[in-house]
Amino acid sequence: MIVTIDGVAASGKSSVASGVARALGVPFVSSGLLYRAATLLALEAGLSLEGAPALLAHLEANPLRLEPLAGGNRVWLGGRDLTDDLHSSRVDAGVSAVARLPPVREWVNAQLRLLPDPFVAEGRDMGTNVFPHADAKFYLTASPRVRAERRARERLEDVPAIEAALVERDRRDAGQSAPAPDARIIDTSALSLEGVIGAVLAGLPARTA
Numbered sequence: 001m002i003v004t005i006d007g008v009a010a011s012g013k014s015s016v017a018s019g020v021a022r023a024l025g026v027p028f029v030s031s032g033l034l035y036r037a038a039t040l041l042a043l044e045a046g047l048s049l050e051g052a053p054a055l056l057a058h059l060e061a062n063p064l065r066l067e068p069l070a071g072g073n074r075v076w077l078g079g080r081d082l083t084d085d086l087h088s089s090r091v092d093a094g095v096s097a098v099a100r101l102p103p104v105r106e107w108v109n110a111q112l113r114l115l116p117d118p119f120v121a122e123g124r125d126m127g128t129n130v131f132p133h134a135d136a137k138f139y140l141t142a143s144p145r146v147r148a149e150r151r152a153r154e155r156l157e158d159v160p161a162i163e164a165a166l167v168e169r170d171r172r173d174a175g176q177s178a179p180a181p182d183a184r185i186i187d188t189s190a191l192s193l194e195g196v197i198g199a200v201l202a203g204l205p206a207r208t209a
């Protein structure tokens, strides 16, 4: 059983995927962490974020491992846990350029497709491209202001600056982020986190829930 939860930046994908996965007793998979980790490695190595061959060679020489734990995903580079360094503003600003590179997308998707199901996968193209045969698909949206206000509770930045960065990231990600034709679209602007998790669980086919 595979459930996909895609959506725009900071729409609640990982929080919702985690809650749904916990309710179903399965792991969740955060695909964005692999793009973020590839970006961090490129930044640390001083590589261009647009140079696919050098970046891919660096990723192949420095294998990353996504650990889809039920309580939260982690990304490892050998014995180094990168997870806590993946949500910086520096990575946020660079990740869309890295994610646009077709060889990087193939590298991420190959890793995701090796994971044994069942799981809940969240990202941008889980329902369209990576798991088109998923049992249930959802796409989360919320207004930029609401998303920025939620994120401001986690970060020491002001709401207008966060909102501008989110809108810009959505613009850069637009080419790889779209609802699957068979996805249910949920506008979470006026919903609590528990409300969104409940809406997803209520939208699952009977054999999945």
Ligand SMILES: Nc1ncnc2c1ncn2[C@@H]1O[C@H](COP(=O)(O)OP(=O)(O)OP(=O)(O)O)[C@@H](O)[C@H]1O
Binding pocket: 007, 008, 009, 010, 011, 012, 013, 014, 015, 016, 032, 150, 151, 153, 154, 188, 191, 192, 193, 194, 196
């Ligand atoms: N419906 C909701 N009501 C209130 N807060 C929410 C809701 N959904 C998510 N949040 C909060 O919004 C913030 C962003 O959520 P989350 O990190 O899950 O989004 P995301 O889509 O995975 O983000 P990103 O695209 O940056 O990885 C978190 O602080 C989360 O707790």
Ligand SMILES: Nc1ccn([C@@H]2O[C@H](COP(=O)(O)O)[C@@H](O)[C@H]2O)c(=O)n1
Binding pocket: 009, 010, 013, 031, 032, 033, 035, 036, 095, 096, 097, 099, 100, 122, 123, 124, 125, 126, 169, 173, 176
């Ligand atoms: N399926 C995906 C998932 C993510 N991306 C890119 O990674 C960035 C970070 O993802 P978050 O879910 O952590 O926000 C995102 O902005 C995209 O550039 C992707 O392309 N496809």
